[in-house]
Amino acid sequence: MRRLFTALTLATLAAPAIATAQPLRQQVDAWRKQHEREILDEAFALFAIPNVASNPADIAKNVVFLTQAFAKRGVPLVPLRAASGGSPALFGELKAPGATRTVVFYAHFDGQPVAGGGWDHDPFTPKLNRYRNSAPTDDVPLPAPGDTVDPEVRIRARSASDDKGPIVAMLSALDAMKALGKQRSVNVKFFLEGEEEAGSNHLAEILRTNKDKLAADAWLFFDGPVHVSGAPQIVLGVRGVMGAEVTFYGANRALHSGHYGNWAPNPAVSAAHFVASLRDRDGRVLIPGFYTDVPAVSDEDTSLARALSTTDDSVRTSLGLSRTEADNAALGERIMQPALNLRGIRAGNVGSGASNAVPTSASVSIDFRLVPDQQPARIRRLLEAHLAQQGYTIVRDPNAATKSADRGRLAYVTYDSGYTAVRVPSATASVQAVKRVMARSYGREPFTLPILGGSLPLFHFVEQLGATVITVPTVNADNSQHAPNENLRIGNLWDGIALMTELMTTLGKEWGPRS
Known part of the structure; x- marks a missing residue:
């Protein structure tokens, strides 16, 4: 019994050492x-x-x-x-x-x-x-x-x-x-x-x-x-981020599209043209000066980004997409670049709620994704310069639109605080x-x-x-x-x-x- 007890004791004492190894x-x-x-x-x-x-x-x-x-x-x-x-x-x-x-x-x-x-x-x-x-x-x-x-x-x-x-x-x-x-x-x-x-x-x-x-x-x-x-x-x-909301205006009341449709400015059309002026179909931002502060991507970062994209085809399939932007560019490389996303457009109604009317206003919601060296304050200045170039006057007070004699040329702009990359x-x-x-x-x-x-x-x-x-x-x-x-x-x-x-x-x- 003593020899068996000793053997069992030694085995028990040795067990933690095996686990620790x-x-x-x-x-x-x-x-x-x-x-x-x-x-x-x-x-x-x-x-x-x-x-x-x-x-x-x-x-x-x-x-x-x-x-x-x-x-x-x-x-x-x-x-x-x-x-x-x-x-x-x-x-x-x-x-x-x-x-x-x-x-x-x-x-x-x-x-x-x-x-x-x-x-x-x-x-x-x-x-x-x-x-x-x-x-x-x-x-x-x-x-x-x-x-x-x-x-x-x-x-x-x-x-x-x-x-x-x-x-x-x-x-x-x-x-x-x-x-x-x-x-x-x-x-x-x-x-x-x-x-x-x-x-x-x-x-x-x-x-x-x-x-x-x-x-x-x-x-x-x-x-x-x-x-x-x-x-x-x-x-x-x-990446950094900054959101913006831009509202365009038409007449001060909804108008019958048959009587006024090709005469009174349509803010929904203004919003559509504005969105089209922001980015192309492959995601390149069209605002003048936007890429001035964007550094070139290093060869090392390009290599790391491409290594992340080995599953791109399966991700496309899972999302029901036959193609993605920029001629199926690698996802890893795309997120190394700044981006502009259209979060939403609101104007009038669609479907069963649609009516033959020219809406009084239309709003566009966007967010920018920023890379290092891009500053939200500068992006705000570029966006407003872009609006001004298209003939709009920036207003900070939405009530200003009700007092203006030229609602069709106003753009009410607001931002979130945003932050850098x-x-x-x-x-x-x-x-x-x-x-x-x-x-x-x-x-x-x-x-x-x-x-x-x-x-x-x-x-x-x-x-x-x-x-x-x-x-x-x-x-x-x-x-x-x-x-x-x-x-x-x-x-x-x-x-x-x-x-x-x-x-x-x-x-x-x-x-x-x-x-």
Whole structure:
């Protein structure tokens, strides 16, 4: 008996050494498989809290939940507020003995409205579903404690992917590290924004007021989707954005089209000609001077962008498109360029609501996507010069049109605040270190996206903190963010947990000490 006991004891003592020898991803996956139900229960509890960015009561409930959830992991969160108002951001930190590098993990906990229909259930009652062609099909029950769930199953709920899913991954990564006895190799700070979907209007003030507290070697943004193929990708920048609304006027009352149709100016026709003057059919912006500040795309960026476009044909097929603009140009290359999008035109009525009348006004809504060096203020000047060249007088007050003797030559123009593009060089040491950690965690090299097609207010972090900002997406590309049936693929959540564990544990070693 004694010899058997000794043998069993030695085997038991040796077991942790065998487990420790496994790659960290395998260790995290093994831990996670035993705790999937617990992870999903916490995710469901967070996703069930309404978080519409414009509703302070919603935001306050999320603040309470997240403060308690991080406190359970030994991370006290404190609210950071702007004196001018707005929702708070939540900040916490964990220091690592001997670490010389500090990174900030960013996500946002506010979300988009759900009004307008399209959901077949309460968007804040999370469900597990199978999906086919980006649409939910069968319901799936939660796994029993200790059981696992098919990674292709998805959590369907508002903000599951944008952007509460990554927060769940942060919490679970902290649990995994504790369970596995892993130590952080970097100091980690957490910054959870509470008004990203409302325009981040108070973010600059929060950052400026708390500059010392938020000092770091790099910010890692866990927002946005992985590559459309499902492969991991690291994003080095985002395009800037600026929206504009232009209203044209006709007579001060609707006119019979038979009596006045080819005599009174038609503002809908004015709007159509204006839109046609803005861009050609292949997306080139026609506003004079628009490309003056656009830098040439480097050979390296062109190569990186083309590597992203290996799935373009399948994406076209999935979207029901036989061709795309600029003679089927590579998507990766196209998002390296600035763009002008027509968001909508409003004039008169169509279909059963149509009448034989000349409308009194017509409005055009556009958004510009900007690349580094392009400034929203200059784009506004160019747009107004373009309107003036076409013979319009710019007005700032919509009531001015009612007082004018020449309504047909007025253009009422409004803008959103807009913001500039941000880009970090691919050779930056922090970028290369993050790529190596990602490659080890995913088991494959991530795509490098020089600049994201969409826009995020990253410029605030650069302007206020001088921050190096690296975007590390974790959620699935077909997540329907901002739309009905928003979802998070379970396998992407598992990947996020493993990646964040790996980043906290090994990034400092890959990066090296600060000199």
